[in-house]
Amino acid sequence: MDAPILEGDDIRLMPLDLDVLDEMHALGADPDVLRFTYVSAPFTRDDATAWIQRYIDGWAEGTRAGFSIQSTDGEFLGFMAVISIESDARQGEIGYIVAPEARGRGVASAALKLITDWSLGDLGLERVELRMSSENTGSAGVAKRSGFTFEGTLRSLHFKEGRRGDTAVYSRLPSDG
Numbered sequence: 001m002d003a004p005i006l007e008g009d010d011i012r013l014m015p016l017d018l019d020v021l022d023e024m025h026a027l028g029a030d031p032d033v034l035r036f037t038y039v040s041a042p043f044t045r046d047d048a049t050a051w052i053q054r055y056i057d058g059w060a061e062g063t064r065a066g067f068s069i070q071s072t073d074g075e076f077l078g079f080m081a082v083i084s085i086e087s088d089a090r091q092g093e094i095g096y097i098v099a100p101e102a103r104g105r106g107v108a109s110a111a112l113k114l115i116t117d118w119s120l121g122d123l124g125l126e127r128v129e130l131r132m133s134s135e136n137t138g139s140a141g142v143a144k145r146s147g148f149t150f151e152g153t154l155r156s157l158h159f160k161e162g163r164r165g166d167t168a169v170y171s172r173l174p175s176d177g
């Protein structure tokens with residue numbers, strides 16, 4: 001699968017590579033990342049390397065599409081990905097993290113718009129979805145601002161490390177415009 005650079009007005013999405021290992025490792029120090037994403041604690045440098053490597057392999061296999069979010073002058077702002085691509089079913093799940101110092105200024109929403117347009121356009125998916133903890137107010141704000149439709153709640157779903165919780169599901173389809 002070709003790994004494109006997705007250009008926005010103030011940000012761009014760059015195919016994920018080991019050149020952002022330090023920055024991706026640093027995300028694991030954030031309590032909200034540990035609480036709301038599959039990143040495990042403690043999050044070691046080896047864990048970060050394996051995380052990025054899964055996305056390098058994902059580009060080669062067509063199973064995942066991972067990007068770093070960068071400002072137009074190359075500052076690392078976060079992580080945005082189609083974390084699983086089901087090619088035959090033409091659907092995928094999107095996930096994201098914005099670095100703590102870059103939050104609150106529309107980075108996640110802008111990056112989600114870029115990856116959604118690309119997923120439903122060039123990548124040819126017919127559905128993309130977001131899954132998030134029902135307690136993740138910030139991520140729900142991103143979903144709503146980005147035109148995703150709330151579909152419902154999966155109750156007491158296994159999350160990680162023996163934890164369970166309610167999971168909200170949002171989606172976008174090409175026909176949503």
Ligand SMILES: CC(C)(COP(=O)(O)OP(=O)(O)OC[C@H]1O[C@@H](n2cnc3c(N)ncnc32)[C@H](O)[C@@H]1OP(=O)(O)O)[C@@H](O)C(=O)NCCC(=O)NCCS
Pocket residue numbers: 032033036037095096097098099102103104105106107108109110131132133136137138139140141142145
């Ligand atoms: C959730 C997260 C991605 C938001 O990133 P961000 O760049 O700050 O989000 P945006 O600036 O694009 O905000 C989009 C909307 O959500 C709202 N929002 C963002 N964070 C919020 C928060 N913590 N509480 C309430 N609303 C919030 C914004 O006010 C904005 O709403 P508006 O359109 O009405 O102004 C970021 O806080 C993060 O990385 N959290 C930890 C990891 C995580 O939870 N990832 C998602 C897993 S499903």
